[in-house]
Amino acid sequence: MAEPHDVHRPSGDRPSDPGDLNDPQPIIWMRPERGARGPVPAYSRERIAEVAIALADGEGIEAVTMRRIAKELGTGAMTLYRYLPTKEDLYAVVIDQALGYEPQEPTGDVRADLATFARRYRETLRRHPWLAHAVASRPVMGPNMLRGNERDLALVDGRGLGIDEMMQVVNLIRHWVTGATQAETAEREAALRSGMDRRTWQQRMGPYIGELLATGRFPYLDRMVREARYPSRDERFETGLAVLLDGIEARFPALAGRRG
Amino acid sequence: MAEPHDVHRPSGDRPSDPGDLNDPQPIIWMRPERGARGPVPAYSRERIAEVAIALADGEGIEAVTMRRIAKELGTGAMTLYRYLPTKEDLYAVVIDQALGYEPQEPTGDVRADLATFARRYRETLRRHPWLAHAVASRPVMGPNMLRGNERDLALVDGRGLGIDEMMQVVNLIRHWVTGATQAETAEREAALRSGMDRRTWQQRMGPYIGELLATGRFPYLDRMVREARYPSRDERFETGLAVLLDGIEARFPALAGRRG
């Protein structure tokens, strides 16, 4: 929330509009990767993001610090600021790079295409356990995100839906997948945090759950503990997805038939 | 991820099981609020959480620091650690308290009940813009969360669904609401960050969007800028909800009829 200083103001800036004092920093993807003048840079945004992603995947997102990335690259922390003006910009680049881009051509079967889209998105978010959380916190607008948006909207195009409706369908799936994946990883991480194994977690939670059940005020929790078959995460995902797709076909019948 | 020290081990602890070196801290709601021995505490978990929530609502979640909360209470930072052993425990208590508890009796119309549930949940998350993000990152298990779970499951009970299916339906709605609300707030916050008004944001993004459209490689982005009617957030929410409920009724027909 603190306003970063002007790293280097464009030399020929117009007499600053008194309405807004500091001309806002342009979004990271508008800043040129390097100017034509100085020595050739030793690193690049992409290389830095690559290291940050590896770090986040291997040791958790909280291991991603400027100093640590720099150390991994064999340089000083301040060097990174030649490439990325703030840590928020680092995140933007890291997220967009982690999202990546995988093409998907519409097959004419919208339901199948949307299912593939949902599964692909989930896989991406699961490959990087910090990603769902990161992507949900900010609008990203990077090149991969934007190309991905084109690809995803194409899956529901040509069926008579307006652009608003198309966005609605795609976002419905996106939001559910991010929400569900976050819940998945939150559960997993909480278990891991308490000593790296499932037993320790149950050891910690067991007495608490027992205490709760003893009050008799949590009949459904009781049933969850006693009756639940606990479908696998994959099964739960597939069921949720089927519900979603049923709903989409019910509300937007144009999407239901085969062919275009 | 760092293991906090034992704040004060119970005096009569058994010879420590060599399997796991440090007996894990019990979950915060199992620790007694205070022992029977010493002077009466000047504060309480609830009071601390109250201050933290006010701070987060007013100045953003990043304003919630131990020192700041302490200052607001008129005390020293370390005082808080008598009530909450770590900041993660603070978050747990804060989230559960912010979730609150609002009763909801089943009416016999499951679709209407689930819609009410979804709207109520969304309102709660919107009242505290940091909450959706916070609740999605960890399993909470606090008293409000747990009572809420009982209340929500009751809405789909008595229709022949197993507990797993009941959870499935409730979680589907929860995950979508958290995902969608996070997207909502992320968008809003990003706009606010760049100078507190919408115009500054468009001023920053405008040239970038223009640059993208000029490439001709983003036809759908183009349509979004040109054709989109941009339904309000409330409209989008209602549409998404209708889709979800249609899907639920299609997959679990037992929920569709009136009465029990």
Added chain:
DNA sequence: GCTAAGTGCGTACAGCGTTCTCACCGTGCT
């Protein structure tokens, strides 16, 4: 070859969560 933009990076600062410590308080046991 000069100039100025651009680069690598050490130093330093304010602020973070948390550990250690200590003086003091108040209840329950003797």
Added chain:
DNA sequence: AGCACGGTGAGAACGCTGTACGCACTTAGC
């Protein structure tokens, strides 16, 4: 009635964070 001991408030200090500033060095364009 006295005192032991657990609970309490809180300051000092540690190792960490993001990043502002400054300086020496490199290189493209004139």
